Amino acid sequence: MKIKDALKIISDKQRELFLIGGVISLLDWDQKTYMPRKALTDRSKQLSLLSKRAHEILLSDEVWKSVTFLSDKENIERLSQKDRIIVERLKKDAEKARKIPADFIERLSRAEALSYSAWEVAKKRSRFDIFLPYLEKLVELKREYCDYIGLKGHIYNNLLDDYEEGMTYEMLKNAFDYLRSRLSKLLDRFESEEDTEIHLSVRSQEKLCKIILKYLGLGRDSFRIDISEHPFTTRLSTFDVRITTRFSRKNPLSSLFSTLHEAGHAIYELNLPKGKFRYTVISDAPSLGLHESQSRFWENVIGRSYNFWKFFYPILRKVESRINLDMEDVYRCVNTVKRSMIRTDADEISYNLHIILRFELETNLIEGKIEAKELPDLWNEKMEELIGVRPKTDREGILQDMHWSTGDFGYFPSYTIGNIYSAQQLYSMRRDLREMDSMVESGNFEEIKKWLNTNIHRYGRMYTSEEIMKICCGEGLNPRIFIRYLEEKFGK
């Protein structure tokens, strides 16, 4: 085998993976936005056909032979730096994929599909017992999965690795233990009695979303926004990133914040490495947490900041002149701290207590320290302990999130990792951009976007997120900075 030929093979195969990945994203996007209801059966078949195909490529002997050949000591030294990065990354991905037996993947995805349907029914009827047998099966399968992956240290590391490569149970445990009591105290301190309401028609909400996307520079050339039940962001190809939002009369600013949130993801996706890296495994985010830091940065760090509302309040008034709140009222309203039963309704402080609760339960579950059937009670107790409210039904307790039903154990921490990272990025950015506050005040986000592009986006998967954070912020995950951010913000 020649180096040139091996490079050609892995380049072709990665391009194919990239293209098929984009097609899968389109199938999924369409399913969630425009697809007629009765198309579901065939759509699932189309999705599984292409996922299988992508998996086959990553597992193919061709890729494996080329990538191991190129990793040979004498060969890897003869590669360009970029090729070396690609080969190392691809090898890791292939190695990991090869650990999982094909029949296990089939068993797991069948169990996940069944479990998701059961959860839907269970949530609707608020009956955990309907979901329980499926959850038990999934926990069993996930433990089997951990065996195949076989990472050192805590068993949970094997799950975490799918979302947060390089992060460990111990690192998270330390961070979350630090946050636990401090967040509860902040919640006591800043809890609000107020209940200001804003009224916005759906048409006004749409206008506000369009306006903010324009200020963020997300034009229609390579981006679009549509409506779906659960907002999400997806990349269909290099210059095709799409977000969705939803409009609610009951929660009239949620569409704006979900748009800011997804726009943060979209700006990241649109700025992933191109050129030599365009169709490679490098052109992706290294972790969900770092991805989430970008959405939280725009949604919370910018979007719920005082300076942002100095800029955006006049726009809000222009779009909906009947609003009789002043700027201070609106700012307080979008930063109301409240004890909520529901994670997705939570404020910047208590949100992370919701995550810590889930982290503690899912680690215990995977360790075998607790059983799935104990979850509803444990959930309710912990909720009372951490947030001070106690769910009366399974629906508003243990059944509120779909994550476990789709087998996503190890996913929840990414949300809080994102929150912590985003605060770290803020302080780092402030040092570099002295004019940051006045930029936000005037709706000029160019330099801020440039900073994020230069310091985070352009690396793609060249490094882990902890490495990227060290480069751009001088250190990895630091919950102290997040607490400082919250104290400074809510202390005012």
Added chain:
Amino acid sequence: MKIKDALKIISDKQRELFLIGGVISLLDWDQKTYMPRKALTDRSKQLSLLSKRAHEILLSDEVWKSVTFLSDKENIERLSQKDRIIVERLKKDAEKARKIPADFIERLSRAEALSYSAWEVAKKRSRFDIFLPYLEKLVELKREYCDYIGLKGHIYNNLLDDYEEGMTYEMLKNAFDYLRSRLSKLLDRFESEEDTEIHLSVRSQEKLCKIILKYLGLGRDSFRIDISEHPFTTRLSTFDVRITTRFSRKNPLSSLFSTLHEAGHAIYELNLPKGKFRYTVISDAPSLGLHESQSRFWENVIGRSYNFWKFFYPILRKVESRINLDMEDVYRCVNTVKRSMIRTDADEISYNLHIILRFELETNLIEGKIEAKELPDLWNEKMEELIGVRPKTDREGILQDMHWSTGDFGYFPSYTIGNIYSAQQLYSMRRDLREMDSMVESGNFEEIKKWLNTNIHRYGRMYTSEEIMKICCGEGLNPRIFIRYLEEKFGK
């Protein structure tokens, strides 16, 4: 090899072909409706990757071995009737595909892509010379293609076979020669001086389209309508058929007729054979002409009929109360006969003269009797002879259609075949449904749809379209019935 195993293989492979075909349709639909502009390069790559994959499946040794094994005299006799039909059809498809060398397909699709771009520029600037070298190349390649296919008789049969299996040059020549002078005479006789104008806002047009779709029973469960530059119909899977339309202020009823047209295609697609045939080569239309007969049936035979406007005029008035034409005016307006330079603007009579013109030129071109460079002059002469108008520019003459630029020689006749078939179907249906006129008058299309489903749709590709026409109308293509239809309609 066992029969059971061979059947399993062709069943799996056909399902894969069906699913990939649907994914290709989605990629194409999205490109024409919602895709951001800059995504084009990657989209083309996604499309060609999947087309290549589909082609590989059809050409695979696995399919070929199974299908030839099953076609063995002793084996085929042991199959169920449905399996026999599937095996015979699939074998024909595979046989045909295997005639074309892989490198030729690459050369052809590259030439077609270049040629289409050249045509776009040429049309924009109204300069045939820009398009000429590409057209010459395509004619050459199409002649090479005819060599590979190698059907008996006229060389044009090889092209026709891609769109109208079972139809021959001679059959068309006879039909068109019969129509040629008769249509010209009808054009003289029924040409209109009037120029009634209707004004409809885009919103009213949208409403009318929604209303007619509802009457046609095309609900949102397995159907949708969107907007694109050129209206089209596509099937993404068994229960996912989508049409598009466009709204024009200048031509306010064109959206209604294009919706009726595409709805005709959609009703056909939604009623293709399911059950045992669901994921097989049988679940498709046997020819473009028969497909077009369904769109023309709803657009012209129903949609431009007197009874239809008895039903639809009150709805039109309700949607747009400012209309000051009476029902007779509107009926005349949607049936105005005029000499037009542009095929897509033509009425039910002259439309077919446009097709005959193209048929005569493209057959001569493929035979080598004329050269591509002579086309603009020949076009203009024939246009004057057949329709009595002479284009002043290439844009409104030879460059108006994109078909030749995408290599679609042999495609044009399908339009007139569709028109003829649709008239034949009308007379046949009238015999079976005595109440047809009053059904149309009351907007009750259930029985009409049922007739079409029973007599045409449900066969899929079990027979050729000529065979289906013989079953449902007692005879194949008969242009006399079409002339009778026109005389009766316009003679009133």
